Amino acid sequence: MKAILAIDQGTTSTRAIAFSIQGKKLYTSQLEFKQYFPKNGWVEHDTGEIWKTTLQVVKDVIHKCKKKNVKILTIGITNQRETTVVWNKVTGKPVYKAIVWQDRRTENLCQKLKKLNLENKVRKKTGLFIDPYFSATKINWILNNVKNTKKFLKKKQLLFGTIDTFLIWKLTNGRVHATDATNASRTMLFNINNNEWDNELLKIFKVPKNILPQVKNSADNFGYTEKSLIGEAISITGVLGDQQAALIGQGCFSKGSVKSTYGTGAFVLMNTGSKKINSKNKLLTTICYRINNKTTYALEGSIFIAGAGVQWLRDKLKLINNATDTEKILKSKKDNNGIYLVPAFTGLGAPYWDINARGLICGLTRNSDWKDIVRAVIESVAYQSFDLLRSMNNDGLKPRIIKVDGGMVSNDWFLQFLSDILDTKVIRSKIQETTALGAAFIAGYQIDVYKSLNSISKKWKINRRFSRKIDKSYRSKLLKGWQQAIKRTLV
Numbered sequence: 001m002k003a004i005l006a007i008d009q010g011t012t013s014t015r016a017i018a019f020s021i022q023g024k025k026l027y028t029s030q031l032e033f034k035q036y037f038p039k040n041g042w043v044e045h046d047t048g049e050i051w052k053t054t055l056q057v058v059k060d061v062i063h064k065c066k067k068k069n070v071k072i073l074t075i076g077i078t079n080q081r082e083t084t085v086v087w088n089k090v091t092g093k094p095v096y097k098a099i100v101w102q103d104r105r106t107e108n109l110c111q112k113l114k115k116l117n118l119e120n121k122v123r124k125k126t127g128l129f130i131d132p133y134f135s136a137t138k139i140n141w142i143l144n145n146v147k148n149t150k151k152f153l154k155k156k157q158l159l160f161g162t163i164d165t166f167l168i169w170k171l172t173n174g175r176v177h178a179t180d181a182t183n184a185s186r187t188m189l190f191n192i193n194n195n196e197w198d199n200e201l202l203k204i205f206k207v208p209k210n211i212l213p214q215v216k217n218s219a220d221n222f223g224y225t226e227k228s229l230i231g232e233a234i235s236i237t238g239v240l241g242d243q244q245a246a247l248i249g250q251g252c253f254s255k256g257s258v259k260s261t262y263g264t265g266a267f268v269l270m271n272t273g274s275k276k277i278n279s280k281n282k283l284l285t286t287i288c289y290r291i292n293n294k295t296t297y298a299l300e301g302s303i304f305i306a307g308a309g310v311q312w313l314r315d316k317l318k319l320i321n322n323a324t325d326t327e328k329i330l331k332s333k334k335d336n337n338g339i340y341l342v343p344a345f346t347g348l349g350a351p352y353w354d355i356n357a358r359g360l361i362c363g364l365t366r367n368s369d370w371k372d373i374v375r376a377v378i379e380s381v382a383y384q385s386f387d388l389l390r391s392m393n394n395d396g397l398k399p400r401i402i403k404v405d406g407g408m409v410s411n412d413w414f415l416q417f418l419s420d421i422l423d424t425k426v427i428r429s430k431i432q433e434t435t436a437l438g439a440a441f442i443a444g445y446q447i448d449v450y451k452s453l454n455s456i457s458k459k460w461k462i463n464r465r466f467s468r469k470i471d472k473s474y475r476s477k478l479l480k481g482w483q484q485a486i487k488r489t490l491v
Helices: 047-067 107-115 119-126 135-145 149-154 163-171 199-205 242-249 307-315 325-331 370-394 412-422 434-446 453-457 472-490
Strands: 002-009 013-020 025-032 071-079 084-088 158-162 178-180 214-216 236-241 258-262 266-273 284-291 294-303 340-342 360-362 401-405 425-429 462-466
Touching: 002 047, 002 163, 002 434, 013 047, 013 434, 025 047, 047 071, 047 163, 071 163, 071 242, 071 434, 084 135, 084 163, 107 119, 107 135, 119 199, 135 149, 135 158, 135 199, 149 158, 158 163, 163 178, 163 236, 178 236, 236 242, 236 434, 242 258, 242 266, 242 284, 242 294, 242 434, 258 370, 258 434, 266 284, 266 370, 284 434, 294 370, 307 370, 325 370, 325 412, 340 370, 340 472, 360 472, 370 412, 370 472, 401 412, 412 425, 412 462, 412 472, 434 453
Parallel strands: 002 071, 071 236, 178 214, 258 401, 401 425
Antiparallel strands: 002 013, 013 025, 084 158, 258 266, 266 294, 284 294, 340 360, 425 462
16 A cells, blocks of 8 residues: 655644545554743744654654555655744754744834834735744844854854754755745745745844745655655655645635634635735735645634643643543533633734733633633634634635634534534534645645646545524624623733
């Protein structure tokens, strides 16, 4: 049997999955890694631990494949986007921990740049807002705050990369320093109109060009793995940021098709085809994928806290033992008792873009209990999704169906509530690991396993549909309560 290996390097765990050519999951291996919060609003990862977990899960899946005589044809990589690594190419060691996409330490720099009226310029070139979320200000912070970086910079020893770039560099034993267009488009340094690193943006963010990776198509040749590392020299032929990979895994190749991924954060992406749509309602314009040097664009809404809210319930509040506990708890409550939680733990993303907002719970009474808090966290993800969909509607784009994936979608109660609040059909795919599947598909496309994007979309299979069940007046009441909670958060 032949298979494609997908590396899915996420915010809280690293996975490797071997998929058959038909898109069936064969073997998988997953490891969680530590989250670091050194200061309020700071989020970091140990890049060494990310590399270690990647190597471990890849070796594990290769071993499982060998035992069953399954041949791995190629590797696809998908990754948490915007997370920033700067490393010394001589030692191969990062100069600082990876600064995670959720990190807010560069708020002051972002505010300064906004006061200089640079946001419109940045937005026209990148499709993004000036925000700590993206890589540019994170690179700037590392270069200005970490010991010896200036010295390494002078010697031309420094390299920058998002997680995909770092993994490619490590897997190829330093032979390839490259990224793909989707990841580059999330750095705030890449001009999505001409598909190039932008000299004017580099000047604004004070980032030297020589540390940046080469930008390739999403389906391209990214070199071969070093044999001594994983026992084989396997080609790497597909790279995508995780949200774009999920869109491909869901087969959303037609213009207007929408997917929403509910992982650590939640991200709604709409394929807008070869046309770049500039949102008037604070959504991001981004590269959906680039194949054969042709760019397909997407409109994106980003929610910073989705599954991370469930982790917070588990790890910080100790209200649940694991994520699967939530569905039973949700079903035990008849309604939300008027309690709303706005999870602005690291500010609010689209469509508010308020970096100073912080989490809020409102509507508490003497009758409130811990189960109400659990329900409020899960409900907040649906309400935030409604805010994104409303922005898309206001931009003149009206999705009728949303394909969903990610860790949270195994919860039927959540998906029914999501459909109720969005008043839209919600479709769960048969394979929930659509992010990894998208990376496998794009890698397979590059080596002609799949002859067209259409042949990939035919491999997508439905698991279940959800349609609105609640009445409109109750839905309006719930949304009104959410909007009041948001107003209080934004004060």
